[in-house]
Amino acid sequence: MKIFRKLRQKLLSENAPNGTANKLSKYLIYAIGEIVLVVIGILIAVAINNNQQRNILERKEQTYLRGLQNEFETSKSKLTQLIKVNQENYTNAEKILEHTNQAESALSEKEFSNLLFNSFAFDISFNANNSLLNEMINSGSLKDISNDGLRILLTNWGATMEDIARQEFELGEQRVKVLDMFRTDRYSIRTIFAQTNADNGLTLNEQDATVSNLSLLQSLAFENNVLMFHSTSLSTEKTHYLPLMQELDAILNLLKNEIDEE
Numbered sequence: 001m002k003i004f005r006k007l008r009q010k011l012l013s014e015n016a017p018n019g020t021a022n023k024l025s026k027y028l029i030y031a032i033g034e035i036v037l038v039v040i041g042i043l044i045a046v047a048i049n050n051n052q053q054r055n056i057l058e059r060k061e062q063t064y065l066r067g068l069q070n071e072f073e074t075s076k077s078k079l080t081q082l083i084k085v086n087q088e089n090y091t092n093a094e095k096i097l098e099h100t101n102q103a104e105s106a107l108s109e110k111e112f113s114n115l116l117f118n119s120f121a122f123d124i125s126f127n128a129n130n131s132l133l134n135e136m137i138n139s140g141s142l143k144d145i146s147n148d149g150l151r152i153l154l155t156n157w158g159a160t161m162e163d164i165a166r167q168e169f170e171l172g173e174q175r176v177k178v179l180d181m182f183r184t185d186r187y188s189i190r191t192i193f194a195q196t197n198a199d200n201g202l203t204l205n206e207q208d209a210t211v212s213n214l215s216l217l218q219s220l221a222f223e224n225n226v227l228m229f230h231s232t233s234l235s236t237e238k239t240h241y242l243p244l245m246q247e248l249d250a251i252l253n254l255l256k257n258e259i260d261e262e
Helices: 002-015 020-097 109-120 131-139 148-182 189-196 214-218 220-258
Strands: none
Touching: 020 109, 020 131, 020 220, 109 148, 109 189, 109 214, 109 220, 131 148, 148 220
């Protein structure tokens, strides 16, 4: 700024003519020069401020991106394990169905108990890590994500989780219908615990298992309930969990591309 001012003053002293008109011209040139200098100063200050703000926003975005990457990597790990559990559930349910409505079952009490336990002992629920994402949505910070595609996927994540929860609820309902058949005096959960050594902390042994569950294999209601459970489990994987895994991979790939290497 000082350089511009000195240059302007030098031009005025060298080129300005004499007289009142000349003094007016000199004043106008001086005033215009001052205005130009002020404008230049303002523009420089704005540019510096904008650059600082841009750097702050970029650092803030990088912090969010790294945090989201950690969250979604954890969620992917959880989903991978959940898919394995669900596969174990419907695979064992399928083995049970191979023995329903047969004249004579080839299954022993112990084998049947193991299949029942491995099919219905474990509930299915995807608990994604969304703490940071929820905080960003609630605070309006999702707008700080500059990648439009990534921002759209993150915005839609909540709706995706609601869809997954509805499917898991339906799967849980089908599981309960099978388990409800053991709430009568005809069949025994105690037998399953004793035969599988899954006594849940109780002191049980095989002598305690006085009620056989093998007659369930001749029950049409039992077969129908297991079929519904198997079908819902398979649908949960094919039409919900696998597409969800693809969405997780897409989000993680975008996050990786947007994160600056340190």
